[in-house]
Amino acid sequence: MESTPVPSVAYNPPVFENAPIRASRKKLWILIPLAILLVLSSSAVVAFHGYVAWMLARPSIAPLSSNPLLAAGLPYADVNFTSSDGGSTLDGWFIPAEGSDKVVVFSHGYGGNREELWVPFYSLAKELNKQHYNVLLFDYGYVQPDLSVTGGVRESLELQGAIDFVKRQGMKHTYVWGFSMGAGTALQTALHSKDIEAMILDSTFLLEPDTMFHNIKQQVDLPRYPSLALIRFFFPILNGTSMDQIPYQTVKETTYPIPIFFIHGMKDAKAPHDVAELIYENQSARKSSLWLLPEGRHELLYKANKKEYVKRTMAFLNQASAGKF
Known part of the structure; x- marks a missing residue:
């Protein structure tokens, strides 16, 4: 099958x-x-x-709104000069005091200019003029749009440039009045300058990491x-600019050979008062002094107690200019 x-x-x-x-x-x-x-x-x-x-490094800065003549009845001259290294050109106002070779150079703070209306500079310049001090108000380079804040690295050279300028105008006795970062810049400048005879430092601010x-x-x-x-x-x-270039530690450890009047508010929320106290503690008590305002706030110390503020600052300057330290 x-x-x-x-x-x-x-x-x-x-x-x-x-x-x-x-x-x-x-x-x-x-x-x-x-x-x-x-x-x-x-x-x-x-x-x-x-x-x-x-x-x-680029704070918003208001434009100038007035001038010494309009704001305080003070005749002035528009001036310009360079930083001590020639790296920046600066503008300012020189307010003369006839027959005087003493000058106060104002060092404005971060975010401000030569007016600093909240301090206010015009009122202080008028008082200084009454006391026969010439006055220089100037803008730091970072007020210009093409420059930035360097925490005192470039600004200290600019302040020295301002001091060099007034010396060329015949000023023989130079005093610096600094505010906030402008006070910190003054301390940096005084590390090397031999031309500053005394300083008033209001609300001292040092740009350091903390x-x-x-x-x-x-x-x-x-x-x-x-x-x-x-x-x-x-x-x-x-x-x-690196923050490591800012000599904040050196500033805090230096004993300066000139009298310094520190003014600071205990309620300063921007520049802790313990930094100013630390710097003051390194100074000679005979030469320097510290005034702490219990209710004082950053750069508002003049407004907190105008009469006492003027009394103390003018007494300090007059003693310094008379060689009583």
Whole structure:
């Protein structure tokens, strides 16, 4: 008997997708967006701190609104001069006191200019003129749009340039009256200058890491790490000056050979009073003095007690100019 042939059937074994590969692909599609999000978030954080470093060196400064003649009835001359290294050109007002070779050079604070209306400079200049002091009011270079704040590195050379200028005008006795960062700049200048006979320092501000972060945190609640490190990293890249170039530690440790009158508010939220006290403690009590106002706030000390402020500052200057220290 013939057998019936059995048709052959091709056998195709089932294909199963490799489970580990499928899981890896799924995980990859989850990780890619997360990685992108992480990179974007990190970039945003870094960019934000770069922006903070940029803005710190470029404060918004109001334009001049008046002049000594209009504001205080004081005749004046428009003047310009260079920093001691010739690196920047500065503008100012020179208010003469006839027959006097004594001059007070005002050193304005961060975010201000030669007016500093909140102090106010015009009132102090008028009082000084009555006391037969010439007065120089000038703008630091960062008031110009193409220059940035350097925390006293360039500004100390600019203050020395102002001092050199008044010497060329025949001034034989120079006194510096500094406010906020302008006071910190005065201290930096006095580390090397032999031309300053005495200083009045109101609300002394030194740009050092702790004080800088103290002020930033009042505006934006940032963690100290990594914010401070990032801002310090970007500061020299964006502004051309490293905070390590600012001799804040040297200033705090120096005994100056000239009399200094420190004035500071106990409620100063921008420049902690303990920094001014620390610097004062390194000075000779016979030459220098410290006046702490319990309710005083940053650069508002004149307004807090005008009569006493004028009395004490003028007494200090008159004693210094009479050689009574």
